[in-house]
Amino acid sequence: MTSQLHETALAIVADHKGILAADESTGTMTKRLDSIGVESTEENRRFFRQLLFTAPGMEESIGGVILYDETIRQSGDDGTPLAEVLSAKGVIPGIKVDTGAHDLALHPGEKVTEGLDGLRTRLEEYRSLGARFAKWRAVITIGDGIPSVACIRANAHALARYAALCQEAGLVPIVEPEVLMDADNTIERCHDVTARTLHWTFSELHATGVDLEGTLLKPNMVIAGKGCAEQASAEKIAELTIHCFLRHVPAAVPGIVFLSGGQSEVQATENLNAINQVGGPWALSFSYGRALQASALAAWGGDPANAEAAQAAFVHRARMNAKAAAGEWSAELEQPVAA
């Protein structure tokens, strides 16, 4: 079991591949579809995700896809379950298993992620539906006097309990402690908060006995908040990200797959590329949601006649990010996608 977890974790990030995070909850997916004027029906959600999963050549850059509960139960047009559509292409299916971030009692403005109750049974079912890895996202908010130690520790503890249950069920846990980039904080503040968050996360993983070699970390980059007047260069983001991670993430972790967190598509690629130019002992790759789907969503616009253009936009972004995961991306590679 152990070596199988190691193999799965390594396979997801092999050859500079990364992850497509297509695990938006129905609420979040509805916001995405609203933004392009498309009604959020079950069929529209299925159609768009099928379009991404069947995009020709996506498997060259995408090693794993994170699904949502609804999606892992859906099938392609020919009746093949979507998880099987992926595994037939050599893309490993994963599943989001947390049930969302809820208000942390006695800590206004802070969240704790829930979903541990009944998780053992749900993981068994997801494995039978084809999932080989899982995701749990903790949310750390920067603000006046926050994050508190209570928030960081409660989330780290839940991540460790989730990760242990995943490994028991034969699934690779993606451990995602996300420090949000929505505030107006400096990059130095993000460095400090990310350092404390990673410290407690790995302390809890260690105490719980989680096998780090069968685990992937999905963190934020060290980056200034969106509202900060001073935005750092990609080189500075890379330098501070690696500085922070070298001190807090054990080298036994096979891969670090960053979230995009609200960066634009090209910004997320450029920053990942800069991070790889500095480098570290882990595979440094991507697990992007918005930064892999934004132009595909816009190209589709809800019209099946645009499916190929949307697939081309998605495959382009996936390729650009795989180049960045190798540290070989440059702005000249960003040619317009043929429609």
Ligand code: 13P
């Ligand atoms: P973004 O890349 O859009 O931040 O989404 C990644 C993700 O899965 C967040 O949990």
